[in-house]
Amino acid sequence: MECQICFEAMGDHVYSLPCGHCYCGPCTYRLPTRGPGRSWSVTCPSCRDVTPWGIGRGQIRRIFLNQTTPTPDVQSLQDQLAARESEVESLRAQLAEARVTINVTLPAKEALIRSQEREIREAQQDFSDLALEYHQEVADHRRARARIDELQEHQIVAQPVSLEHPTERATRRGDDIRCIGRRRPQETAVPECTASDGYHEFSGAGSNKCAAKYRCKICNFSCSEPKPH
Secondary structure: EEEOOOOOOOOOEEEOOOOOOEEEEEHOOOOOEEEEHEEEEEEEEOOOOOEOEEOOOOEEEEEEEOOOOHHHHHHHHHHHHHHHHHHHHHHHHHHHHHHHHHHHHHHHHHHHHHHHHHHHHHHHHHHHHHHHHHHHHHHHHHHHHHHHHHHHHHHHHOOOOOOOOOOOOOOHHHHHHOOOOOOOOOOOOOOOEEEEOOOOOOOOOOOHHHEEEEOOOOOOOOEEEEOOO
């Protein structure tokens, strides 16, 4: 755009008069003339319109024009700005896609985690129940084993008890006494047991370091003998 006074390119220093005509900065500053009362005014060279001198609203205004061909530095900055804007748009698109993915997958992941935690709790409870059953079975087995050992030690055989009590029963001493196991009195005369087979089953309950106690579990015969020193 050329100035109508000097016919040179105005660049970005353009001033517009209230009448609408535009001139470059140097030519505009050469237009003011002194009028009466020591005031300054500007006469438009194109339309001869007179305007009070001053820069502002209703007076002379500066106009900023965009250059049609930017300088290399400006072009480089514009290219960099365009590249940055393209990167920002790409990042915004990626962010929006990530948000959509999170909104879709996060609830499913949370539901899966809750389901796995519930399965783990159920498995732990099942394991606890199995462990309790196992310990209970082990305890029952140990009690049964102890009972079997006790029965084998005493060779307990169920003997029917005779309801008929003879008035006289033969007595025996020492190894002649018929009993289950090896525990038997040695000096005391022991009558036959009331069991059908006549075998005693002696218990040593009540024995101490001075005397041995013998008591039949079937006929309730009891005696004690001093232990040898």
